[in-house]
Amino acid sequence: MISPHTLLGAWLLLSVPSLGSDVCETPPVNHPGTAFSYVQPLNTTILGVDGHSPPVYPSPKMNGIGGWETALHKAQQWVKKLTTEEKAWMATGQPGPCVGNILPIPRLNFTGLCLQNGPQCVEEGSYSSVFVSGVSAAASWDRKLLYERGNALAKEHKGKGSHVILGPIGGPLGRSPYNGRTWEGFAADPYLTGVCMEETINGMQDAGVQANAKHFIAYEQETQRIPTYAPDANATTYIQDSVSSNLDDRTMHEIYMWPFANAVRARVASAMCSYNRINGSHACQNSYVLNQLLKTELGFQGYVMSDWGATHSGVSSIESGMDMTMPGGFTEYGELWTEGSYFGKNLTSALKNGTVDMDRMDDMIVRIMTPYFWLNQDRNYPSVDASVGPMNVDSAPDTWLYDWQFTGTTNRDVRGNHSALIRAHGAASTVLLKNEKNALPLRKPRNIIIAGNDAGPLTQGPDTLGDFEFGVLANSGSSGACRFSYLSNPLEAISARARKDGTLVQSYLNNTQIVHTGLEALAIPQHPDACLVFLKSYSAEGSDRSYLELDWNANAVVEAVAKFCNNTIVITNSGGVNTMPFADNENVTAILAQHYAGEETGNAIADVLYGDVNPSAKLPYVIAYNASDYNAPITTNVTTNGTYDWQSWFNEELEVGYRYFDAHSISVRYEFGFGLSYTTFGLQNLKAKTKAAGNLTALPEKRPVQPGGNPALWDTVYTLQAEVSNTGDVGGYTVPQLYVEYPSSTPAGTPPSQLRGFDKIWLRAGQKKTITFELMRRDVSYWDVVAQDWRIPAGQFTFKAGFSSRDFRSNASVTLISA
Secondary structure, three states, X not given: OOOOOOOOOHXXXXXXXXXXXXXXXXXOEOOOOOOOEOOOOOOOOOOOHHHOOOOOOOXXXXXXXXXXXXXXXXXXXXXXXXXXXXXXHHOEOXXXXXXXXXXXXXXXXXXOEEEEOOOOEOOOOOOOOEOOOHHHHHHHOOHHHHHHHHHHHXXXXXXXXXXXXOOOEOOOOOOOOOOOXXXXXXXXXHHHHHHHHHHHHHHHHHOOXXXXXXXXXXXXXXXXXXXXXXXXXXXXXXXXXOOEEEOOHHHHHHHHOHHHHHHHHOOOOEEEEOOOEEOOEEHHHOHHHHHHHHHHHOOOOOEEEEOOOOOOOOHHHHHOOOOEEOOOOOOOOOOOXXXXXXXXXXXXHHHHOOOOOHHHHHHHHHHHHHHHHHOOOOOOOOOOOHHHHHHOOOOOHHHOOOOOOOOOOOOOOOOOOHHHHHHHHHHHOOEEEEEOOOOOOOXXXXXXXXXXXXXXXXXXXXXXXXXXXXXXXXXXXXHHOOEOXXXXXXXXXXXXXXXXXXXEEEEEOOHHHHHHHOHHHOOOOOOOOEEEEEEEEOOOOOOOOOOOOOOOOHHHHHHHHHHHOOOEEEEEEEOOOOOOHHHHOOOEEEEEEOOOOHHHHHHHHHHHHOOOOOOOOOOOXXXXXXXXXXXXXXXXXXXXXXXXXXXXXXOOOOOOOHHHHHHOOOOOOEOOOOOEOOOOEEEXXXXXXXXXXXXXXXXXXXXXXXXXXXXXXXXXXXXXXXEEEEOOOOOEEEOOEEEEEOOOOOOOXXXXXXXXXXXXXXXXXXXXXXXXXXXXXXXXXXXXXXXXXXXXXXXXXXXXXXXXXOEEEEEEXXXXXXX
16 A cells, blocks of 8 residues: 655545555655646556556646637636635635535625535525426436426526536436435436436526536445544544445446436536545545546536535545535534635645646636636626525534625525426326226215325424425435425325315325224225325435335335225335335225425326326336345445445446346336326337448547537437327327347347437327437447447347337347448
């Protein structure tokens, strides 16, 4: 091991992981009074060799490609006006009204930067909306919905004075269903998540607010995401370091980097480096990940910020490509350091003595300020709403070191008419998993029972900041938590509809009572026509799930109700995968998965139950028969006590989600992309619209990198069409999907089917439409670890179109590259 360099005292000590940027990467050579110089890596050095991340230095400069040239020039001129101290603090978070704050510079009329959670709402906001969650939005498989949601969310953030939304989330991707915060992200599939990221970012930034793509990268568990520290005064000594995500080069590119390429292509303003280590090196000081993959290969033009407390060094993080530390100084216990920070004053000293090159510092600030000018945030941008400060759970007002001044209206109402949008999105995101005996839609039933502790109003306050027993679960906790201005619950919404229909409603919301007493013992005056059972499953940042069943004895609740009621309809609110043994019960006639659907949860589910909205959503993950059927378990414990012993081996490689189940022919209860409707659809005649491009080369043309990487990867190289028809009695949306099976010449480990296209279309009863799937070069390529490029394999591709990953209605074969 290489000893840490002594740099400006303890605060600038480089951490010394056993497999990391300070050990496995070629370390910097310290020339006193000058900037560090580095040994350049060989072009053949790739990620994952012997579990190491190779060194890549220096951090590339921003060049403004992709339409940022004018804003770049403004930022370059602006940084010339800064003092050394101001430069250091521009890269250093401070306690303040927002979850992350960059200090104002009054003499330059710069009011600072406000960084706010969250991906589903304005976390620290009153009179703001709670939108559908990320996993709900992904379940819609609807590009328009994703854009609308991002745009409306950003408008509310802007109204509250947020400059940066800490989202959307491309990682965790969903390697394991036990991950505690996959609900903040989108789908257990890189292609679908990539579309979700791109549409959401476009929506956010079109509203004038910076998006932040997080968490970069391979951040797939909460357990041991933060080092365990010794109980010393400053909590700087590791007992055990954070978990290391160990993965190979191809897996990195084809699974975990894929959605971030879409994000960079959308010109995302910033990226957040994650808590975990990657092949031994902390994500926020992994020069290969930040300098090579993100800033060079993908052409990322924005700035890299740390996750809160994910900075573990000063100089090493800066030279490895991190541009901003958040929240400035932080311990795992949430205590803000008033003086200690790896950046801040120590960065000022490092700049003055030449330990950090001023040229690198200037690029950090230029990267931070270019999106600010690009989105015109220097022009009449709303001030921070003073009301957010007292709600700040990360830094209360008594911790602020700066005298923050507020202008403008306090407690601004930024909701507009977004409740109508959220209601529509909630219905469009609800997946119908089972529907037998014409159970749904409801047709003016005479008598219904509403059961389950997820059906009613919240009884413990307006915030879902914990796992509460009673009340509908429409949002989860931690940085994705929301403050409800109001919350429509199922009992209220269904009861309102029932009053119009003259329906008798009986409610039993205590799960314990239902299980221990049974409905048959409750002297119910009339036997119900239908029983609606509302169940929930809580998951949140900071801990992983220990089981995949629904909470609060939910399975027993369903069995108790179904024993009494032969038309039992189950509705779930959860963050993702739940095993559903009750699906085999013949008295369970319908199942709906609503996920976390925001403030209009109740009205949205009523719209679907009564057929005002025909369900069209599809699963963004696999529901297996048994929890044991899933692969890629989370590393929950280590039996040794070495500092660097927490290792998570991504041995499944490309077999993430449905790819694993398909590769091993494992039966599933509900497959990826599955979802029913109140009508039926057909698909036929998948065929080429264009002939196979005989002049295609296996490797892409080398073009100047643009945001998203080599622009040749985004060229359309093949187009297919299929005929889709509504074969049922009512109009509805459907989501035809295209999957690709690669030629046999592709390296071993390639999954048998991978999503490469989808569309959401409306068809009235009996209508037919022709849909088009446009395939880009990246869609038909694999990552060649030797060539270090995307290669189209030789031989025959099989394209499979249908309505899920296992429901293919028409196939087409083509050879793009001859052997």
